[in-house]
Amino acid sequence: xxxxxxxxxxxxxxxxxxxxxxxxxxxxxxxxxxxxxxxxxxxxxxxxxxxxxxxxxxxxxxxxxxxxxxxxxxxxxxxxxxxxxxxxxxxxxxxxxxxxxxxxxxxxxxxxxxxxxxxxxxxxxxxxxxxxxxxxxxxxxxxxxxxxxxxxxxxxxxxxxxxxxxxxxxxxxxxxxxxxxxxxxxxxxxxxxxxxxxxxxxxxxxxxxxxxxxx
Numbered sequence: 178x179x180x181x182x183x184x185x186x187x188x189x190x191x192x193x194x195x196x197x198x199x200x201x202x203x204x205x206x207x208x209x210x211x212x213x214x215x216x217x218x219x220x221x222x223x224x225x226x227x228x229x230x231x232x233x234x235x236x237x238x239x240x241x242x243x244x245x246x247x248x249x250x251x252x253x254x255x256x257x258x259x260x261x262x263x264x265x266x267x268x269x270x271x272x273x274x275x276x277x278x279x280x281x282x283x284x285x286x287x288x289x290x291x292x293x294x295x296x297x298x299x300x301x302x303x304x305x306x307x308x309x310x311x312x313x314x315x316x317x318x319x320x321x322x323x324x325x326x327x328x329x330x331x332x333x334x335x336x337x338x339x340x341x342x343x344x345x346x347x348x349x350x351x352x353x354x355x356x357x358x359x360x361x362x363x364x365x366x367x368x369x370x371x372x373x374x375x376x377x378x379x380x381x382x383x384x385x386x387x388x389x390x391x392x
Contacts (some may be wrong), residue, residue: 179274181260181381182208183230184364186289188374192355192365202355202365205287207276207380209362213249213257215265224265228274229254230377256377276357276364279380284351288379289372293344303337347371351383 184207192200214227233255235243246253249271262268279285299305299320308316323336349371356365370378 179226179260179262179268179278181379182210182274182276183228183256183258184208184378184380185231186370186372186374186376186378187363189369200355200367201369202367203370205364205366205370205378205380206362207279207364209273209275211249211252211254212268212270212272212274213246213254215268215270216259217265224262225259226262226265226268226274227257227259229257231255258379260379260381276359276362279354279357279364281354281357283354284383285354285366286348286350286381286383287352287366287370288346288348288381289370289376291343291345291347291371292373294342296340297342298339299337302339302342305337 184205187204187206189201189203192202194200208230210228210230212226213229216223216225216227218224229246229249229252231254233253235253238246238253243253268274294301298318300307300318305318305320307318308314308321310317320338323338324330324332349368352370353367354364355367357363358365364380372378
């Protein structure tokens, strides 16, 4: 069984439980994903499925990808991702994988690229408190002293400094599936998911559950 699928973040909303509790959820359109390539230990050194998501106009695809997509059908895809699979022999090229193997209440891991917020200072990027506002202080939002004196006479790696904030690949683990709507290919996940609206996300089963399923 494949351990994940590709989806698109639609946005956040809220649900009310039968007990009247309000739960914030993120709506994600998961699949349908098409198997565009099967990788095995004999040919590639590992077992995986290459999945295509989001149809794309054929005129927008270059010739090498057109030949690659023709092996799995007539559709061209905007996004390709690989997911681990234990037995690739159970799948065929061109097969469509839906979200049937996810269950309500199940825990999942969600991977996506966070929102890019450009060059940011240490207060916004790392949560520094800042300096004094009065008594002649000229240190309000600067990081402060960072270097070493006589030895080692350099800035140690890993110092928290200004720089690019966001636009990084992040994984949020153990998020819970609140509801599944297979007719619309939508999964409602409790809490927030990295990335902006219409961003591509990868939903995977946790590694712990994979270990128990292999036994």
